[in-house]
Amino acid sequence: MPRQFPHDDARGQSLATSVPEDVTPADRCPFCDRPFPTERLCALHLGERHDDALDETERDRYESANDTETDELFVYHLKIVAAFICTFFGFTYVYVFVWI
Numbered sequence: 001m002p003r004q005f006p007h008d009d010a011r012g013q014s015l016a017t018s019v020p021e022d023v024t025p026a027d028r029c030p031f032c033d034r035p036f037p038t039e040r041l042c043a044l045h046l047g048e049r050h051d052d053a054l055d056e057t058e059r060d061r062y063e064s065a066n067d068t069e070t071d072e073l074f075v076y077h078l079k080i081v082a083a084f085i086c087t088f089f090g091f092t093y094v095y096v097f098v099w100i
């Protein structure tokens with residue numbers, strides 16, 4: 001039976017996060033008690049939802065986590081563009097060498 005952790009979303013509506021019995025959350029939000037599987041996700045949540053209540057250490061953690069998230073998103077976008085280009089040229093070569 002998963003454990004339920006009630007918390008409020010950004011609009012103030014009550015939500016519940018389910019955590020399986022055999023999983024221990026890596027970190028919890030000190031303001032809304034929401035559990036997170038990694039400390040980085042908790043730092044991102046703190047910066048996005050409780051920005052006005054952060055101290056200097058929490059703000060540094062958020063900025064570091066946000067930089068890492070931005071870099072990973074940029075690399076993901078590069079991979080998507082590369083996949084589109086490879087698919088385009090792959091179909092072009094197939095068209096040229098097979099059907100012409």
Ligand SMILES: [Zn+2]
Nearest residue numbers: 029031032049
């Ligand atoms: Zn929170």
